[in-house]
Amino acid sequence: MWLVKIVVLTGAGISAESGVPTFRDADGLWEGHSIEEVATPEGFESQPKLVQEFYDARREHLVGVQPNAAHIALAGLEEQLPDDLLVVTQNIDDLHERAGSRNVIHMHGELNSAWCRACDRRTHWTRTLVDFPPCPGCGATELRPDVVWFGEIPYQMDRILAAVAEADLFVSVGTSGAVYPAAGFVQQALRYGAKTLELNLDPSEGSVWFHESRLGPASVLVPSWVD
Ligand code: BJW
Ligand code: ZN
Numbered sequence: 155m156w157l158v159k160i161v162v163l164t165g166a167g168i169s170a171e172s173g174v175p176t177f178r179d180a181d182g183l184w185e186g187h188s189i190e191e192v193a194t195p196e197g198f199e200s201q202p203k204l205v206q207e208f209y210d211a212r213r214e215h216l217v218g219v220q221p222n223a224a225h226i227a228l229a230g231l232e233e234q235l236p237d238d239l240l241v242v243t244q245n246i247d248d249l250h251e252r253a254g255s256r257n258v259i260h261m262h263g264e265l266n267s268a269w270c271r272a273c274d275r276r277t278h279w280t281r282t283l284v285d286f287p288p289c290p291g292c293g294a295t296e297l298r299p300d301v302v303w304f305g306e307i308p309y310q311m312d313r314i315l316a317a318v319a320e321a322d323l324f325v326s327v328g329t330s331g332a333v334y335p336a337a338g339f340v341q342q343a344l345r346y347g348a349k350t351l352e353l354n355l356d357p358s359e360g361s362v363w364f365h366e367s368r369l370g371p372a373s374v375l376v377p378s379w380v381d
Contacts, residue, residue, distance in 0.1 A: 159238040167328020221253035224376035229254035263301035331358035
């Protein structure tokens with residue numbers, strides 16, 4: 155069995171310095187649309203084109219951004235401790251992988267993946283979805299972004315909770331702690347005896363659950379923690 159020692163939970167703040175906008179730092183998420191309009195199944199049912207355009211724009215933007223020092227430091231740590239580190243990211247970008255991380259769980263899905271609601275197949279996807287292209291598997295025009303919206307169950311929860319329970323150290327990087335179940339992992343880790351560390355620009359909503367909080371930009375804090 156794989157006994158992970160360190161679990162690092164990352165959120166939008168780790169990609170902010172790469173130029174990927176966060177969710178709750180700016181007013182309004184995208185062209186004045188609320189998160190409920192663009193990140194819920196109900197939003198997709200009522201305004202499918204708007205939601206596809208939102209994810210198409212983010213997918214296109216992703217091509218032009220690069221991993222920053224924080225992603226690179228985590229990949230370097232994995233190289234030193236290949237069996238001991240798991241990165242659980244809430245981000246749907248691929249910046250951890252592009253920095254070289256391999257043990258990554260995308261609990262809220264991936265921008266470069268499309269999911270067919272008709273046949274359940276997932277397809278690597280780097281183009282647009284707004285014109286409702288057919289599924290390469292079954293031909294149905296049921297492709298949606300392969301991401302986890304409010305009210306849906308995040309991916310690989312069993313693996314994540316097992317790793318959090320085993321970990322000696324739980325580190326949270328660049329997340330506001332406003333969205334569950336990710337926001338509850340720190341309490342889980344504490345319950346199982348892990349040390350908990352937060353690296354964030356501002357104190358998160360769950361700050362009290364961390365043994366230590368270091369405040370500042372991820373591109374500075376993560377490399378200095380890893381050293
Ligand atoms: C920097 C920085 C720099 C900036 N350096 N730091 C009432 C109570 C409790 C729960 C609920 C409730 N009502 C409903 C719920 C459940 C709901 C929920 O949590 N709602 C809350 C709003 C209360 N959750 C769900 O519905 C989830 N599913 C669920 O619960 O299913 C039930 C179930 C679970 C498990 C087992 C069995 C059943 C699903 C949540 C899905 C979230 N989806 C999104 C969209 C994904 C696709 C996409 O990307 O578009 O995920 S919403 C959005 O929020 C996205 C993010 O991953 C997520 C978290 O955001 P994140 O990463 O924290 O970003 P920000 O912007 O909030 O914060 C950035 C932070 O970085 C800030 O702190 C800055 O200070 C910092 N920062 N620059 C370091 N340079
Ligand atoms: Zn299909």
